[in-house]
Every structure is written in C-alpha cells, then in structure tokens.
Amino acid sequence: MDPHLEARLSLLLTEMEGEQGDRHEIWMRLKQELDGMRAFGMPVPEDLQRLEDELEREFGPPVVFDAESEDADPEDGTPGGGPG
Template sequence: MAFEDIKAEIALLFEAMNNKPEDAHQLETMLREKLNTLKAEGMPLPDDLVRLEKQLDKTFTPRKKKR
C-alpha cells in the first residue's frame, strides 16, 4: 500500500476517534495497525505520526500499579 494512502487512512481514523470517542479503543487498534504497516514496509514514520504514536501510548496504555 502506498505511503500516502496509509497516511490518509490514519487521518480518517484519527478524525473518527475524535468524532466517536466511544469507539476510541477499536480505532486506536486500527491506528496502530496502520502505523505498524508503515514500519513493516520499512517506511520511516514522519514526526507527526511518531508524536501520534506516543500520544496513543500515553492515552491507551494502562499504567502499572506499584506494589
């Protein structure tokens, strides 16, 4: 899949996440799949997508509880 096509799909998923917060976890999974596709194809992630991935990590990664 072409780089620009994947970026366009990511933009659509991100917009959907903003419009339907109740579907955020499903959309987050789909966003990560698109980012992983870019990585698997050896394409470098642009800075904006790197920031997006970090934000996804902060938002959706459960925090570990201290013991």
C-alpha cells in the same frame, strides 16, 4: 507516502477528531497501520508517532498473547484455556 495508506490514516484521524467510535479501537487501528509502515521500512511521520505514544500512555501497551505459552489454549491461543 502511499495514497491508500494516507487515506486510511486520514480516516482514522477524522474519526478521532469527531470522537466517532471507541478511542481504544481507533488507537489499535492506528498502531496496526503504523506497524505496517515500519514493517515496510517507511518512515512514520512525527505527529503520528507522538499520537501513538500519547494513546499508548492512555491505554497502556497492547496485550499480545503468546500462542506457545503453557497458559494458552492450543486451539485459539487465549490464556487460561479460552472461554467456558
């Protein structure tokens, strides 16, 4: 595994163990790292896959807005035309 990726994942796990920061934010960062691994065809370690699955059950699947949706603001892709 790439040493930089391993260091980032280690930092995320340390933050979760110490309950530093928001668990949801940590989950999103973990998901981003693991999605990056998948995009490069790298295997995701089973323990990290289980952690990702556990957090997804806790928080639900991430919400992704389709910028092409007719409910999305063409400027920023937010649903319903954005704030204000």
